[in-house]
Amino acid sequence: MRRDIFQAVADPTRRxxxxxxxxxxxTPNAIANNFNTTRQAVSKHLRILTECEIVKQEQKGREIYYSLEIDKMKEIDKWLEQFRKIWETKFNQLDKLLSTIKKQKK
Amino acid sequence: MRRDIFQAVADPTRRxxxxxxxxxxxTPNAIANNFNTTRQAVSKHLRILTECEIVKQEQKGREIYYSLEIDKMKEIDKWLEQFRKIWETKFNQLDKLLSTIKKQKK
DNA sequence: TATTTGTGAAACTAATCGGTTGCAAATATA
DNA sequence: TATATTTGCAACCGATTAGTTTCACAAATA
Incomplete structure (x- = not known):
């Protein structure tokens, strides 16, 4: 079972x-109340998110509180970085082009 | 068939x-040469990417050139925005804490 | 014209996915 | 102690996935 953050984020319910x-x-129950699914379905999603280390648990009595491991989100950000470079370059090129046109008008 | 950019990006070959x-x-052939898969498998991935409008085609004779619709990548970036706010806040809180400790040492 | 090359699409397969049902364990409450 | 609540987990199901094999069509080339 090869799970990574991209697969984790692919499902809309998981997002x-x-x-x-x-x-x-x-808690899983509280989360499930916000959706149109069963508690077990949410539980399954939480297991996947836990496997990807996107989520951490904290037991309080018989309840388990799940919270986001926010730093894991940075992995997606890191992958996007290469494209950000491209679209910034494109923007700069457009900027250059626009100023060239401006100069020509003068 | 509900395809979105998150599902498109979930597959490692597609990434x-x-x-x-x-x-x-x-071209599909050229792409396939870079991986350990058949041309047909790549072709299928390209179809999915085209459906998601992440990729655009340009026909040249019998060859079809595929290129990235870079702006679509911004959709992922847009979704990440909300988490970026959180981790920047966390960073600021840490920063605050550190400067408090610094002051106490003085 | 005959052959090679580049491509998309259909049919099929094994694996995986998201969800449901049912059960067991642990904790809280009467 | 008996009962209710909260949860994880296993078994199962229908749908989807990624990949392969095969075929058909169009363009280039001999």
Whole structure:
């Protein structure tokens, strides 16, 4: 089972869970109440997110609070970096072109 | 068939293709030569990427050149934005804490 | 014209996915 | 102690996935 953050984030429900627990830790039941799925389905998603280390657990009595390991999100950001360079270059080229046109108008 | 950019990017081969054609347009055969898969498998990935509008085609004779629609990558960046805010806040809090400790030492 | 080359698409397969159902373990409450 | 609550996990199901094989079509080339 080869899981990485990109696969984790591919599922829309999983993305919604990530957003939901980004600011505050929540129990599986509480998370499930926010969606149109069963507690078990959410539990499965949480297991996948845990395997990817995107999520951390904290046990309090019989409840388990899940929260986001925000630093893991940076891995996606890191991969995007190479494209950011390209679109910044493109922007600069456009900028250059625009100023050339401006000069020609003068 | 519900395809979005997150699903498109979930597959490692697809990510590699995206990186490969980011800087220069390539034919399916040329792309396939860079991987350990058949031309047909690459062709299937290209179809998915085309459906997601991550990739654009340009026909030249019997060859079809595929290149990256770089702006689509910004959609991922846009989704990451909300987490970037959180980790910047965290960084600021850490910064604050560090300067507090510094003051206490004085 | 006959052959080679570049490509998309259909049919098929094994593996995986997301979800449901049901159960067991642990904790809380009566 | 008996019961209710919270949870993880295994078994199963239908749908989807990535890949292969095969075929058909169009363009280049001999």
């Amino acid at each position: 919604a869970i990530i957003v939901l627990i980004a600011l505050q830790a929540m | 590699a293709i995206i990186v490969l054609i980011a800087l220069q347009a390539m």
